[in-house]
Amino acid sequence: MSNREALLATINKKRADRIPFVIRTFFLPFSQVEREARNQGLALNYMIPCMYTSMPHVKVTSPVLLGMWGVTKKTVGRITFETPVGTVWTNQTFRAFAGAMEGNLDYEGIGSYLEGGLVKKPEDWDVLKFMAEDLEYEPCYKYIEFFKQLLGDEGIIFTFVGYHSPYTMLLIEWVGAARLYIDHAKYPEKVESVIEALAKSYEKQYSIAANAPADIIKYGDHIDEVLVNPRIFEQYIIPEHNKFARMAHATGKVTAIHCDGRLNKLKHLIGKLEHDIIHAITPPPVGNLPIAEALDLWKDKILWINYEYHFMGAEALKRLLLALIRSVVPVSQGYRIIIDASTERWVPPECLRMFVKIMSKVTLPLTEEEIDKIEKSL
Protein backbone atom coordinates (compact mmCIF):
# COMPACT_ATOMS: atom_id res chain seq x y z
CA MET A 1 0.00 0.00 0.00
CA SER A 2 1.12 3.56 -0.58
CA ASN A 3 1.25 5.99 2.35
CA ARG A 4 -2.07 7.44 1.29
CA GLU A 5 -3.71 4.04 0.85
CA ALA A 6 -2.58 2.92 4.31
CA LEU A 7 -3.88 6.12 5.87
CA LEU A 8 -7.21 6.00 4.05
CA ALA A 9 -7.72 2.35 4.94
CA THR A 10 -7.09 3.10 8.61
CA ILE A 11 -9.30 6.17 8.88
CA ASN A 12 -12.12 4.37 7.10
CA LYS A 13 -11.84 1.50 9.58
CA LYS A 14 -10.52 -0.96 7.02
CA ARG A 15 -7.30 -2.97 7.34
CA ALA A 16 -4.03 -1.34 6.34
CA ASP A 17 -0.82 -3.31 5.84
CA ARG A 18 1.05 -1.24 8.44
CA ILE A 19 0.60 1.29 11.22
CA PRO A 20 0.70 4.55 9.26
CA PHE A 21 3.25 7.00 10.65
CA VAL A 22 3.00 10.61 9.60
CA ILE A 23 4.34 14.06 10.25
CA ARG A 24 2.75 17.46 9.91
CA THR A 25 4.48 19.18 7.03
CA PHE A 26 5.30 22.34 8.94
CA PHE A 27 7.26 20.28 11.47
CA LEU A 28 9.55 18.73 8.84
CA PRO A 29 12.02 21.01 7.07
CA PHE A 30 13.34 19.85 3.70
CA SER A 31 16.60 18.10 4.43
CA GLN A 32 18.55 14.89 4.15
CA VAL A 33 16.90 13.64 7.35
CA GLU A 34 13.51 14.39 5.85
CA ARG A 35 14.34 12.56 2.61
CA GLU A 36 15.64 9.49 4.47
CA ALA A 37 12.55 9.40 6.66
CA ARG A 38 10.16 9.74 3.77
CA ASN A 39 12.01 7.07 1.80
CA GLN A 40 11.33 4.72 4.72
CA GLY A 41 7.61 5.40 4.64
CA LEU A 42 7.02 8.53 6.71
CA ALA A 43 3.78 9.95 5.36
CA LEU A 44 2.86 13.62 5.21
CA ASN A 45 -0.15 15.40 6.52
CA TYR A 46 -1.24 18.89 5.52
CA MET A 47 -3.69 21.04 7.45
CA ILE A 48 -5.44 23.31 4.95
CA PRO A 49 -8.27 25.70 5.85
CA CYS A 50 -11.52 25.39 3.89
CA MET A 51 -13.01 28.79 4.49
CA TYR A 52 -12.29 32.44 5.07
CA THR A 53 -13.74 33.95 8.22
CA SER A 54 -14.38 37.60 8.89
CA MET A 55 -16.25 40.00 11.13
CA PRO A 56 -17.33 42.72 8.66
CA HIS A 57 -18.57 45.18 11.30
CA VAL A 58 -15.60 44.76 13.63
CA LYS A 59 -12.49 46.86 13.08
CA VAL A 60 -9.43 44.77 13.97
CA THR A 61 -6.11 46.50 14.39
CA SER A 62 -2.84 44.78 15.07
CA PRO A 63 0.83 45.83 14.85
CA VAL A 64 2.99 45.07 11.84
CA LEU A 65 5.20 42.03 12.15
CA LEU A 66 8.72 43.50 12.33
CA GLY A 67 10.26 40.10 11.87
CA MET A 68 9.23 40.01 8.25
CA TRP A 69 12.10 42.40 7.52
CA GLY A 70 14.51 41.67 10.31
CA VAL A 71 14.94 38.97 12.89
CA THR A 72 14.05 39.97 16.44
CA LYS A 73 13.28 37.88 19.49
CA LYS A 74 9.77 39.03 20.11
CA THR A 75 7.44 41.97 19.73
CA VAL A 76 4.49 42.66 21.99
CA GLY A 77 1.66 44.60 20.42
CA ARG A 78 -1.92 45.32 21.17
CA ILE A 79 -4.62 43.73 19.04
CA THR A 80 -7.89 45.63 19.20
CA PHE A 81 -11.43 44.73 18.17
CA GLU A 82 -13.66 47.81 17.79
CA THR A 83 -17.40 47.22 17.52
CA PRO A 84 -20.47 49.47 17.65
CA VAL A 85 -21.14 48.23 21.21
CA GLY A 86 -17.62 48.65 22.55
CA THR A 87 -13.95 47.79 22.13
CA VAL A 88 -11.92 44.93 23.50
CA TRP A 89 -8.21 44.38 23.24
CA THR A 90 -5.44 42.15 24.39
CA ASN A 91 -1.68 41.89 24.02
CA GLN A 92 -0.34 39.70 21.30
CA THR A 93 3.24 38.52 21.39
CA PHE A 94 4.76 37.99 17.98
CA ARG A 95 7.73 35.71 17.84
CA ALA A 96 9.34 37.70 15.10
CA PHE A 97 12.14 35.18 14.64
CA ALA A 98 9.46 32.97 13.21
CA GLY A 99 9.07 35.33 10.27
CA ALA A 100 12.50 34.25 9.08
CA MET A 101 11.78 30.55 9.32
CA GLU A 102 9.69 28.23 7.24
CA GLY A 103 6.06 27.95 8.12
CA ASN A 104 6.17 31.10 10.25
CA LEU A 105 6.68 28.98 13.32
CA ASP A 106 9.57 29.03 15.71
CA TYR A 107 11.17 25.91 17.12
CA GLU A 108 8.29 25.46 19.51
CA GLY A 109 5.77 25.54 16.72
CA ILE A 110 4.21 28.77 17.94
CA GLY A 111 4.06 31.88 15.77
CA SER A 112 2.32 34.33 18.03
CA TYR A 113 0.02 34.20 21.01
CA LEU A 114 -2.49 36.33 22.88
CA GLU A 115 -1.70 37.42 26.40
CA GLY A 116 -4.43 37.93 28.92
CA GLY A 117 -7.75 37.89 27.20
CA LEU A 118 -10.35 40.10 25.64
CA VAL A 119 -12.62 40.34 28.71
CA LYS A 120 -11.51 42.73 31.44
CA LYS A 121 -14.89 43.95 32.70
CA PRO A 122 -18.42 42.52 32.57
CA GLU A 123 -19.48 44.81 29.69
CA ASP A 124 -16.83 43.24 27.46
CA TRP A 125 -19.02 40.16 27.19
CA ASP A 126 -21.51 42.24 25.21
CA VAL A 127 -18.72 43.07 22.75
CA LEU A 128 -17.86 39.39 22.39
CA LYS A 129 -21.52 38.64 21.72
CA PHE A 130 -21.48 41.20 18.92
CA MET A 131 -18.31 39.66 17.50
CA ALA A 132 -19.82 36.17 17.63
CA GLU A 133 -22.97 37.31 15.84
CA ASP A 134 -20.90 39.18 13.27
CA LEU A 135 -18.81 36.19 12.17
CA GLU A 136 -19.13 35.35 8.49
CA TYR A 137 -17.71 32.48 6.51
CA GLU A 138 -16.86 32.04 2.85
CA PRO A 139 -15.92 28.62 1.46
CA CYS A 140 -12.54 28.21 -0.19
CA TYR A 141 -11.74 24.72 -1.36
CA LYS A 142 -9.18 25.49 -4.05
CA TYR A 143 -6.13 25.10 -1.82
CA ILE A 144 -7.34 21.71 -0.61
CA GLU A 145 -7.72 20.62 -4.24
CA PHE A 146 -4.27 22.02 -5.08
CA PHE A 147 -2.51 20.26 -2.21
CA LYS A 148 -4.29 17.02 -2.98
CA GLN A 149 -2.75 17.06 -6.45
CA LEU A 150 0.63 18.03 -5.04
CA LEU A 151 0.56 15.41 -2.29
CA GLY A 152 -0.52 12.48 -4.44
CA ASP A 153 0.14 9.22 -2.64
CA GLU A 154 2.44 10.74 -0.03
CA GLY A 155 -0.18 11.38 2.60
CA ILE A 156 -3.44 12.90 3.62
CA ILE A 157 -5.17 16.27 3.94
CA PHE A 158 -6.99 17.66 6.95
CA THR A 159 -9.25 20.61 6.96
CA PHE A 160 -10.95 22.04 9.99
CA VAL A 161 -14.05 23.69 11.33
CA GLY A 162 -12.96 27.11 12.57
CA TYR A 163 -10.49 26.24 15.24
CA HIS A 164 -12.30 25.58 18.52
CA SER A 165 -15.88 24.86 19.47
CA PRO A 166 -17.85 27.69 21.17
CA TYR A 167 -16.86 26.92 24.77
CA THR A 168 -13.20 26.26 23.98
CA MET A 169 -13.10 29.31 21.68
CA LEU A 170 -13.68 31.35 24.81
CA LEU A 171 -11.50 29.12 26.98
CA ILE A 172 -8.43 29.25 24.78
CA GLU A 173 -8.69 32.10 22.28
CA TRP A 174 -10.94 34.96 23.31
CA VAL A 175 -11.07 34.96 27.11
CA GLY A 176 -8.76 32.50 28.85
CA ALA A 177 -9.63 29.79 31.34
CA ALA A 178 -9.45 31.70 34.62
CA ARG A 179 -11.56 34.64 33.46
CA LEU A 180 -14.07 32.31 31.80
CA TYR A 181 -14.55 30.16 34.90
CA ILE A 182 -14.85 33.20 37.16
CA ASP A 183 -17.22 35.16 34.95
CA HIS A 184 -19.30 32.08 34.24
CA ALA A 185 -19.86 31.90 38.01
CA LYS A 186 -20.36 35.67 38.43
CA TYR A 187 -22.26 36.60 35.25
CA PRO A 188 -23.74 33.35 33.93
CA GLU A 189 -26.29 34.95 31.59
CA LYS A 190 -23.67 37.06 29.84
CA VAL A 191 -21.33 34.12 29.31
CA GLU A 192 -24.09 31.77 28.17
CA SER A 193 -25.34 34.34 25.66
CA VAL A 194 -21.92 34.44 23.99
CA ILE A 195 -21.66 30.64 23.91
CA GLU A 196 -25.10 30.48 22.30
CA ALA A 197 -24.23 33.20 19.79
CA LEU A 198 -21.11 31.31 18.77
CA ALA A 199 -23.01 28.03 18.49
CA LYS A 200 -25.61 29.66 16.24
CA SER A 201 -22.92 31.27 14.10
CA TYR A 202 -20.97 28.03 13.77
CA GLU A 203 -23.89 26.30 12.09
CA LYS A 204 -23.02 28.29 8.97
CA GLN A 205 -19.47 27.00 8.94
CA TYR A 206 -20.43 23.41 9.70
CA SER A 207 -22.00 22.99 6.30
CA ILE A 208 -18.99 24.55 4.57
CA ALA A 209 -16.63 22.18 6.38
CA ALA A 210 -18.90 19.19 5.87
CA ASN A 211 -18.68 19.67 2.12
CA ALA A 212 -14.93 20.33 1.93
CA PRO A 213 -13.00 17.86 -0.28
CA ALA A 214 -10.41 17.04 2.41
CA ASP A 215 -9.80 13.51 3.68
CA ILE A 216 -10.52 14.38 7.31
CA ILE A 217 -12.47 17.25 8.85
CA LYS A 218 -11.10 18.16 12.25
CA TYR A 219 -13.16 20.09 14.77
CA GLY A 220 -11.05 21.71 17.53
CA ASP A 221 -10.49 21.31 20.42
CA HIS A 222 -7.28 20.79 22.45
CA ILE A 223 -9.23 18.78 24.99
CA ASP A 224 -7.59 18.31 28.38
CA GLU A 225 -9.48 17.09 31.45
CA VAL A 226 -8.00 19.80 33.66
CA LEU A 227 -9.33 22.73 31.64
CA VAL A 228 -12.36 20.92 30.24
CA ASN A 229 -13.65 18.92 33.19
CA PRO A 230 -16.30 16.20 32.79
CA ARG A 231 -19.17 18.59 33.55
CA ILE A 232 -18.01 21.09 30.93
CA PHE A 233 -17.30 18.30 28.44
CA GLU A 234 -20.75 16.82 28.77
CA GLN A 235 -22.60 20.12 28.69
CA TYR A 236 -20.68 22.02 26.04
CA ILE A 237 -18.40 19.76 24.03
CA ILE A 238 -20.42 16.64 23.27
CA PRO A 239 -23.60 18.28 21.94
CA GLU A 240 -21.79 20.70 19.67
CA HIS A 241 -19.33 18.16 18.33
CA ASN A 242 -22.00 15.57 17.66
CA LYS A 243 -24.08 18.17 15.85
CA PHE A 244 -21.19 18.71 13.47
CA ALA A 245 -20.21 15.04 13.19
CA ARG A 246 -23.73 14.07 12.11
CA MET A 247 -23.74 16.78 9.44
CA ALA A 248 -20.36 15.71 8.10
CA HIS A 249 -21.18 11.99 8.19
CA ALA A 250 -24.27 12.72 6.13
CA THR A 251 -21.94 13.92 3.35
CA GLY A 252 -19.69 10.88 3.76
CA LYS A 253 -16.84 12.63 5.56
CA VAL A 254 -14.48 11.32 8.22
CA THR A 255 -14.33 13.57 11.28
CA ALA A 256 -11.88 14.08 14.11
CA ILE A 257 -11.56 15.89 17.43
CA HIS A 258 -8.18 17.09 18.69
CA CYS A 259 -7.60 15.68 22.18
CA ASP A 260 -3.97 16.24 23.03
CA GLY A 261 -4.21 16.62 26.78
CA ARG A 262 -4.97 14.40 29.76
CA LEU A 263 -8.08 12.33 29.11
CA ASN A 264 -8.45 9.75 31.86
CA LYS A 265 -11.31 11.54 33.61
CA LEU A 266 -13.07 12.03 30.28
CA LYS A 267 -12.56 8.54 28.90
CA HIS A 268 -16.15 7.37 29.29
CA LEU A 269 -17.57 10.62 27.93
CA ILE A 270 -15.28 10.59 24.89
CA GLY A 271 -16.96 7.34 23.93
CA LYS A 272 -20.19 9.32 23.46
CA LEU A 273 -18.66 11.46 20.73
CA GLU A 274 -19.69 10.54 17.22
CA HIS A 275 -16.36 11.51 15.66
CA ASP A 276 -14.39 8.80 13.88
CA ILE A 277 -10.93 9.85 15.02
CA ILE A 278 -9.52 10.94 18.36
CA HIS A 279 -6.70 13.10 17.04
CA ALA A 280 -3.45 13.86 18.89
CA ILE A 281 -4.11 11.48 21.80
CA THR A 282 -0.92 11.58 23.87
CA PRO A 283 0.22 8.41 25.65
CA PRO A 284 1.66 8.36 29.17
CA PRO A 285 3.78 9.58 30.78
CA VAL A 286 2.92 12.94 29.18
CA GLY A 287 -0.76 11.97 28.74
CA ASN A 288 -2.60 9.91 31.34
CA LEU A 289 -4.68 7.41 29.36
CA PRO A 290 -2.87 4.35 28.01
CA ILE A 291 -3.50 3.77 24.31
CA ALA A 292 -4.46 0.13 24.81
CA GLU A 293 -7.14 1.15 27.32
CA ALA A 294 -8.44 3.82 24.97
CA LEU A 295 -8.62 1.33 22.07
CA ASP A 296 -10.51 -1.09 24.27
CA LEU A 297 -12.95 1.53 25.54
CA TRP A 298 -13.64 3.21 22.21
CA LYS A 299 -14.02 0.26 19.87
CA ASP A 300 -15.46 2.38 17.07
CA LYS A 301 -12.69 4.98 17.11
CA ILE A 302 -9.38 5.45 15.32
CA LEU A 303 -6.61 6.79 17.53
CA TRP A 304 -4.27 9.30 15.89
CA ILE A 305 -1.43 9.31 18.40
CA ASN A 306 0.75 12.32 19.20
CA TYR A 307 4.21 11.03 19.88
CA GLU A 308 5.79 13.49 22.31
CA TYR A 309 8.90 11.75 23.57
CA HIS A 310 11.57 13.31 21.42
CA PHE A 311 12.59 15.60 24.28
CA MET A 312 13.64 12.44 26.19
CA GLY A 313 16.22 11.45 23.59
CA ALA A 314 16.50 8.60 21.10
CA GLU A 315 16.99 5.77 23.61
CA ALA A 316 13.97 6.69 25.71
CA LEU A 317 11.95 7.22 22.54
CA LYS A 318 12.90 3.72 21.39
CA ARG A 319 11.95 2.15 24.71
CA LEU A 320 8.60 3.94 24.91
CA LEU A 321 7.65 3.43 21.27
CA LEU A 322 8.33 -0.31 21.42
CA ALA A 323 6.32 -0.50 24.65
CA LEU A 324 3.48 1.40 22.99
CA ILE A 325 3.18 -0.87 19.98
CA ARG A 326 3.54 -3.92 22.22
CA SER A 327 0.64 -2.70 24.32
CA VAL A 328 -1.77 -2.53 21.39
CA VAL A 329 -1.16 -6.07 20.14
CA PRO A 330 -3.71 -7.83 22.37
CA VAL A 331 -6.33 -5.12 21.85
CA SER A 332 -6.21 -4.31 18.15
CA GLN A 333 -3.23 -6.13 16.59
CA GLY A 334 -2.00 -2.71 15.60
CA TYR A 335 -5.11 -1.74 13.68
CA ARG A 336 -7.03 1.46 14.38
CA ILE A 337 -3.96 3.52 15.15
CA ILE A 338 -1.90 6.11 13.32
CA ILE A 339 1.22 7.57 14.90
CA ASP A 340 2.07 11.21 14.32
CA ALA A 341 5.82 11.90 14.67
CA SER A 342 5.31 15.62 15.22
CA THR A 343 5.16 17.27 18.58
CA GLU A 344 5.12 20.84 19.75
CA ARG A 345 8.55 21.40 18.30
CA TRP A 346 10.63 20.16 15.44
CA VAL A 347 11.86 16.64 15.92
CA PRO A 348 15.62 16.31 16.63
CA PRO A 349 17.29 14.35 13.77
CA GLU A 350 18.48 11.40 15.87
CA CYS A 351 15.00 11.00 17.31
CA LEU A 352 13.24 11.17 13.97
CA ARG A 353 15.69 8.60 12.61
CA MET A 354 15.00 6.23 15.53
CA PHE A 355 11.25 6.74 15.23
CA VAL A 356 11.24 5.96 11.50
CA LYS A 357 13.67 3.05 11.92
CA ILE A 358 11.17 1.35 14.22
CA MET A 359 7.94 2.24 12.47
CA SER A 360 9.21 1.30 9.01
CA LYS A 361 9.61 -2.30 10.17
CA VAL A 362 6.07 -2.68 11.53
CA THR A 363 3.58 -4.69 9.47
CA LEU A 364 0.02 -5.66 10.31
CA PRO A 365 -1.42 -7.73 11.85
CA LEU A 366 1.15 -7.02 14.54
CA THR A 367 2.46 -9.76 16.83
CA GLU A 368 4.73 -9.91 19.87
CA GLU A 369 7.21 -12.00 17.89
CA GLU A 370 7.44 -9.37 15.20
CA ILE A 371 8.09 -6.66 17.78
CA ASP A 372 10.82 -8.84 19.35
CA LYS A 373 12.47 -9.11 15.93
CA ILE A 374 12.24 -5.35 15.41
CA GLU A 375 13.80 -4.74 18.82
CA LYS A 376 16.67 -7.13 18.13
CA SER A 377 17.38 -5.46 14.80
CA LEU A 378 17.84 -1.98 16.32
Added chain:
Amino acid sequence: MEATFKEELASLEDSVVKLNFENAIKAAREAITRGASLIEVIESLRSGLNVVGDKFENGEYFLSELIVAGEIAKEVMEIIRTYMKEEKMKYYGKVVLATVEGDIHDIGKNLVNIMLTAAGFEVIDLGVDVPAEKIVQAVREHKPQIIGLSALLTSTMIKMEDVIKALEDAGLRGSVKVIVGGSPVTEEFAKKIGADYKAIDAVDGVDKCRQWLSG
Protein backbone atom coordinates in the same frame (compact mmCIF):
# COMPACT_ATOMS: atom_id res chain seq x y z
CA MET B 1 -22.76 40.27 68.80
CA GLU B 2 -20.33 37.36 68.98
CA ALA B 3 -23.07 34.90 68.09
CA THR B 4 -23.97 37.04 65.09
CA PHE B 5 -20.50 37.36 63.70
CA LYS B 6 -19.96 33.64 64.16
CA GLU B 7 -22.98 33.09 61.92
CA GLU B 8 -21.45 35.38 59.33
CA LEU B 9 -18.16 33.51 59.57
CA ALA B 10 -20.00 30.24 58.99
CA SER B 11 -21.84 31.83 56.09
CA LEU B 12 -18.52 32.98 54.62
CA GLU B 13 -17.09 29.47 54.80
CA ASP B 14 -20.26 27.99 53.29
CA SER B 15 -20.33 30.57 50.48
CA VAL B 16 -16.74 29.79 49.55
CA VAL B 17 -17.60 26.10 49.38
CA LYS B 18 -20.70 26.79 47.28
CA LEU B 19 -18.74 29.22 45.08
CA ASN B 20 -21.13 32.09 45.74
CA PHE B 21 -19.31 35.40 45.21
CA GLU B 22 -22.04 37.70 46.38
CA ASN B 23 -22.77 35.88 49.63
CA ALA B 24 -19.09 35.43 50.46
CA ILE B 25 -18.29 39.15 50.10
CA LYS B 26 -21.39 40.11 52.02
CA ALA B 27 -20.61 37.64 54.83
CA ALA B 28 -17.00 38.83 55.11
CA ARG B 29 -18.05 42.49 55.39
CA GLU B 30 -20.78 41.68 57.87
CA ALA B 31 -18.49 39.56 60.02
CA ILE B 32 -15.93 42.36 60.28
CA THR B 33 -18.62 44.97 60.96
CA ARG B 34 -20.01 42.82 63.75
CA GLY B 35 -16.67 42.45 65.46
CA ALA B 36 -14.86 39.45 63.97
CA SER B 37 -11.10 39.89 63.91
CA LEU B 38 -9.31 39.76 60.56
CA ILE B 39 -7.58 36.57 61.63
CA GLU B 40 -10.97 34.96 62.33
CA VAL B 41 -12.20 35.98 58.86
CA ILE B 42 -9.05 34.57 57.26
CA GLU B 43 -9.49 31.35 59.21
CA SER B 44 -13.06 30.95 57.92
CA LEU B 45 -11.83 31.64 54.42
CA ARG B 46 -9.13 29.01 54.82
CA SER B 47 -11.64 26.50 56.17
CA GLY B 48 -13.82 27.05 53.13
CA LEU B 49 -10.83 26.65 50.83
CA ASN B 50 -9.83 23.47 52.63
CA VAL B 51 -13.26 22.00 51.96
CA VAL B 52 -12.96 23.06 48.32
CA GLY B 53 -9.55 21.38 48.27
CA ASP B 54 -11.05 18.18 49.71
CA LYS B 55 -13.79 18.21 47.08
CA PHE B 56 -11.14 18.66 44.41
CA GLU B 57 -9.16 15.71 45.72
CA ASN B 58 -12.18 13.43 45.79
CA GLY B 59 -13.16 14.41 42.25
CA GLU B 60 -16.28 16.40 43.02
CA TYR B 61 -14.67 19.71 42.11
CA PHE B 62 -12.22 20.47 39.33
CA LEU B 63 -9.77 23.19 38.42
CA SER B 64 -12.61 25.50 37.39
CA GLU B 65 -14.06 25.34 40.90
CA LEU B 66 -10.63 25.86 42.49
CA ILE B 67 -10.14 28.98 40.41
CA VAL B 68 -13.56 30.36 41.29
CA ALA B 69 -12.94 29.66 44.98
CA GLY B 70 -9.54 31.25 44.65
CA GLU B 71 -11.05 34.38 43.14
CA ILE B 72 -13.60 34.58 45.95
CA ALA B 73 -10.69 34.29 48.39
CA LYS B 74 -8.83 37.04 46.56
CA GLU B 75 -11.85 39.39 46.76
CA VAL B 76 -12.30 38.62 50.44
CA MET B 77 -8.59 39.24 51.05
CA GLU B 78 -8.94 42.65 49.37
CA ILE B 79 -11.70 43.52 51.83
CA ILE B 80 -9.47 42.33 54.67
CA ARG B 81 -6.56 44.43 53.42
CA THR B 82 -8.64 47.59 53.66
CA TYR B 83 -8.93 46.94 57.41
CA MET B 84 -5.34 45.91 57.85
CA LYS B 85 -3.93 49.11 59.22
CA GLU B 86 -5.00 48.07 62.71
CA GLU B 87 -3.98 44.44 62.53
CA LYS B 88 -0.68 43.21 61.14
CA MET B 89 -0.51 40.12 58.92
CA LYS B 90 1.87 37.46 60.15
CA TYR B 91 3.20 35.42 57.29
CA TYR B 92 3.83 31.74 57.45
CA GLY B 93 6.70 31.96 55.04
CA LYS B 94 7.75 33.43 51.71
CA VAL B 95 7.42 31.87 48.28
CA VAL B 96 8.70 33.10 44.92
CA LEU B 97 6.63 31.84 41.98
CA ALA B 98 7.44 31.89 38.27
CA THR B 99 6.48 30.32 34.99
CA VAL B 100 9.82 29.51 33.38
CA GLU B 101 11.42 31.18 30.42
CA GLY B 102 9.71 30.66 27.08
CA ASP B 103 6.39 29.65 28.66
CA ILE B 104 3.42 31.98 29.02
CA HIS B 105 0.95 29.69 30.76
CA ASP B 106 -0.05 30.83 34.21
CA ILE B 107 -3.36 29.39 35.34
CA GLY B 108 -1.82 26.87 37.71
CA LYS B 109 0.72 29.35 39.03
CA ASN B 110 -1.94 32.00 39.64
CA LEU B 111 -4.08 29.50 41.48
CA VAL B 112 -1.15 28.49 43.66
CA ASN B 113 -0.53 32.19 44.33
CA ILE B 114 -4.06 32.72 45.61
CA MET B 115 -4.10 29.55 47.67
CA LEU B 116 -0.70 30.26 49.23
CA THR B 117 -1.78 33.82 50.06
CA ALA B 118 -4.97 32.59 51.67
CA ALA B 119 -2.89 30.00 53.54
CA GLY B 120 -0.79 32.79 55.06
CA PHE B 121 2.26 32.85 52.81
CA GLU B 122 3.80 35.96 51.37
CA VAL B 123 3.99 35.38 47.64
CA ILE B 124 6.28 37.12 45.19
CA ASP B 125 4.93 36.30 41.75
CA LEU B 126 7.45 36.98 38.99
CA GLY B 127 4.96 36.24 36.24
CA VAL B 128 5.55 34.28 33.05
CA ASP B 129 8.47 33.76 30.69
CA VAL B 130 10.92 34.38 33.54
CA PRO B 131 14.62 33.81 32.86
CA ALA B 132 16.68 31.93 35.43
CA GLU B 133 18.75 35.03 36.26
CA LYS B 134 15.62 36.92 37.30
CA ILE B 135 14.59 34.11 39.63
CA VAL B 136 18.06 34.05 41.19
CA GLN B 137 17.89 37.81 41.65
CA ALA B 138 14.49 37.45 43.34
CA VAL B 139 15.93 34.86 45.73
CA ARG B 140 18.79 37.23 46.63
CA GLU B 141 16.41 40.12 47.16
CA HIS B 142 13.47 38.45 48.92
CA LYS B 143 15.14 35.47 50.64
CA PRO B 144 12.17 33.10 50.24
CA GLN B 145 12.06 29.69 51.82
CA ILE B 146 10.51 28.19 48.72
CA ILE B 147 10.57 28.69 44.94
CA GLY B 148 7.71 27.38 42.82
CA LEU B 149 8.34 26.80 39.10
CA SER B 150 5.64 26.13 36.53
CA ALA B 151 5.75 24.98 32.89
CA LEU B 152 3.14 23.62 30.54
CA LEU B 153 5.24 22.57 27.56
CA THR B 154 7.78 19.77 27.22
CA SER B 155 9.98 22.27 25.40
CA THR B 156 9.97 24.79 28.26
CA MET B 157 10.05 22.58 31.32
CA ILE B 158 13.72 21.91 30.57
CA LYS B 159 14.33 25.51 31.70
CA MET B 160 13.54 24.38 35.24
CA GLU B 161 16.90 22.65 35.25
CA ASP B 162 18.53 25.95 34.22
CA VAL B 163 16.97 27.64 37.23
CA ILE B 164 18.26 25.02 39.65
CA LYS B 165 21.72 25.19 38.11
CA ALA B 166 21.70 28.98 38.30
CA LEU B 167 20.80 28.75 42.00
CA GLU B 168 23.70 26.34 42.54
CA ASP B 169 26.11 28.59 40.68
CA ALA B 170 24.98 31.54 42.79
CA GLY B 171 25.49 29.56 46.00
CA LEU B 172 21.78 29.84 46.83
CA ARG B 173 20.50 26.33 46.21
CA GLY B 174 20.86 25.28 49.82
CA SER B 175 18.78 28.21 51.06
CA VAL B 176 15.55 27.33 49.21
CA LYS B 177 13.27 24.43 48.54
CA VAL B 178 12.29 24.07 44.89
CA ILE B 179 8.82 22.80 44.02
CA VAL B 180 7.92 22.21 40.36
CA GLY B 181 4.62 21.65 38.61
CA GLY B 182 2.76 21.64 35.30
CA SER B 183 1.18 18.95 33.18
CA PRO B 184 4.27 17.59 31.36
CA VAL B 185 6.44 17.59 34.51
CA THR B 186 6.88 14.04 35.75
CA GLU B 187 8.39 12.85 39.01
CA GLU B 188 11.22 11.32 37.06
CA PHE B 189 11.99 14.65 35.46
CA ALA B 190 11.76 16.51 38.76
CA LYS B 191 14.18 14.08 40.36
CA LYS B 192 16.55 14.28 37.40
CA ILE B 193 16.84 18.05 37.63
CA GLY B 194 17.23 18.08 41.39
CA ALA B 195 13.91 19.65 42.41
CA ASP B 196 12.73 18.98 45.96
CA TYR B 197 9.17 18.12 45.04
CA LYS B 198 6.88 17.70 42.08
CA ALA B 199 3.37 18.94 42.86
CA ILE B 200 0.50 16.91 41.44
CA ASP B 201 -1.72 19.99 41.47
CA ALA B 202 -2.16 23.32 43.25
CA VAL B 203 -3.72 21.76 46.36
CA ASP B 204 -0.89 19.27 46.69
CA GLY B 205 1.72 21.99 46.14
CA VAL B 206 0.31 24.26 48.84
CA ASP B 207 0.09 21.32 51.26
CA LYS B 208 3.74 20.56 50.65
CA CYS B 209 4.75 24.18 51.25
CA ARG B 210 2.85 24.12 54.56
CA GLN B 211 4.48 20.84 55.51
CA TRP B 212 7.96 22.16 54.82
CA LEU B 213 7.48 25.24 56.95
CA SER B 214 5.78 23.54 59.84
CA GLY B 215 9.06 21.70 60.25
